[in-house]
Amino acid sequence: MNTPKIAVVLFPGTNCELEAVRACKRVGMNAEILRWNEDADLKAYDGFILPGGFAYEDRGRSGIIASKDPVISQIIKEASKGKPLIGICNGAQMLVESGIIPGLEGKKLEMALAWNERIKNNEILGIGFYNDWIYLKSDAQAGRCAFNMFDKKTLIKCPVAHGEGRYMTQDKALLKTLIENEQTIFRYCDENGKFINEFPINPNNAIHSLAGVCNADGNIMALMPHPERTTNGDPVFASMRKYITGEFKITAPLSAKKKYKGEFREEKITKYDEKYDIEMLVELIITDNEERTIENALKDMGFIGIQLKKYSYFGIKTEGKTDKKSLIIEAIKSGELINTNKELPYIKIDGIWHEYDANQGLVESKFQDGFEMAYFVFERNNYVGKSAMSGLKEHFGIKNISEVKKGLLWVLKNEPRNINAILETHIFHNPHSSLIYSK
Numbered sequence: 001m002n003t004p005k006i007a008v009v010l011f012p013g014t015n016c017e018l019e020a021v022r023a024c025k026r027v028g029m030n031a032e033i034l035r036w037n038e039d040a041d042l043k044a045y046d047g048f049i050l051p052g053g054f055a056y057e058d059r060g061r062s063g064i065i066a067s068k069d070p071v072i073s074q075i076i077k078e079a080s081k082g083k084p085l086i087g088i089c090n091g092a093q094m095l096v097e098s099g100i101i102p103g104l105e106g107k108k109l110e111m112a113l114a115w116n117e118r119i120k121n122n123e124i125l126g127i128g129f130y131n132d133w134i135y136l137k138s139d140a141q142a143g144r145c146a147f148n149m150f151d152k153k154t155l156i157k158c159p160v161a162h163g164e165g166r167y168m169t170q171d172k173a174l175l176k177t178l179i180e181n182e183q184t185i186f187r188y189c190d191e192n193g194k195f196i197n198e199f200p201i202n203p204n205n206a207i208h209s210l211a212g213v214c215n216a217d218g219n220i221m222a223l224m225p226h227p228e229r230t231t232n233g234d235p236v237f238a239s240m241r242k243y244i245t246g247e248f249k250i251t252a253p254l255s256a257k258k259k260y261k262g263e264f265r266e267e268k269i270t271k272y273d274e275k276y277d278i279e280m281l282v283e284l285i286i287t288d289n290e291e292r293t294i295e296n297a298l299k300d301m302g303f304i305g306i307q308l309k310k311y312s313y314f315g316i317k318t319e320g321k322t323d324k325k326s327l328i329i330e331a332i333k334s335g336e337l338i339n340t341n342k343e344l345p346y347i348k349i350d351g352i353w354h355e356y357d358a359n360q361g362l363v364e365s366k367f368q369d370g371f372e373m374a375y376f377v378f379e380r381n382n383y384v385g386k387s388a389m390s391g392l393k394e395h396f397g398i399k400n401i402s403e404v405k406k407g408l409l410w411v412l413k414n415e416p417r418n419i420n421a422i423l424e425t426h427i428f429h430n431p432h433s434s435l436i437y438s439k
Contacts, residue, residue, distance in 0.1 A: 023227070086223060118205070185221060295307065310410055331398055378437075
């Protein structure tokens, strides 16, 4: 066979394409950078790499906008013929958000790559972006997928660099099935190959220390660490070459051929009825790029007339005798919740909306929240809200706060008749990592 030809797909914000090209060349494959909007013949490629970076600046959530791009569907179509496809870091997020990983129920979302949690001795040390060198090893027989044609004892030391890399699912039966199917291809381990499910060995608190998951057929894999950034990761790409050239065939267990019926079924969207002493909606004074990007993505999906408005939402519960107006003024001044140089808050106390003025404090507002079609989205763990509350109490001495809830409010206009179809795209939320309610 001729030298394998690999397409490394470049999205706006991708920044690891050159490393991926070099990794391919090191193991004897040709690689070309293919821009997401090129009119290219994908049939001409023997395999595909979705490299790391920040496609569309991770607007919405990491990987979601790129996962809706037509080129992803075209690449998945080619992969359905058996061609290898690996998504690394941001590329892994695209594959999970597309539903092709783990892909047991078609393209239904079965997992999420959620915000990192750094947990040791049952204590949360931090959340969000983390980068360091970690160890990986394969958790499956050699050749179970197109990217692990090497002994289980092989250790790969390579970097991680991500904010949303924690594999999680609300389907309690899914992990058991993935283990039985040997789809848990790569797991985080220590330098001796031992799996330890806590930080720093597991850098993000992923279930089962998962670092890489493949589809049932074994030719598609989502991998969070970066093997392309070091020669230590070359076995992954050498396996890809050997698979393409026919030096081995994927050895999938019989269980992978069984039809899977997941236990998790997304709940019906209900009205948000949580009560807070103080509520605050925040809009950007400058252009909201996330708002515009998601609106444009929906238009590209056929929702031509859609108009979106996004607000950040804070719900604050107080305790004891509290001057709620003074409390929120101090919270705003702290900068812990908003940046008044570029954000405008609307504050609701005792049913009355206010705006914030640096000189006058709170002044009554004509703001109305009687939106015809609007949806709250909250991360299941509310870590951002918990972090904000901790900062307000510990660093700024603002007491009498018992809870801060942080979320987003998406207001939809002009396409209410298509609302179910819009929600089914899951562009606003992944049910495994977040919750959605109607306003």
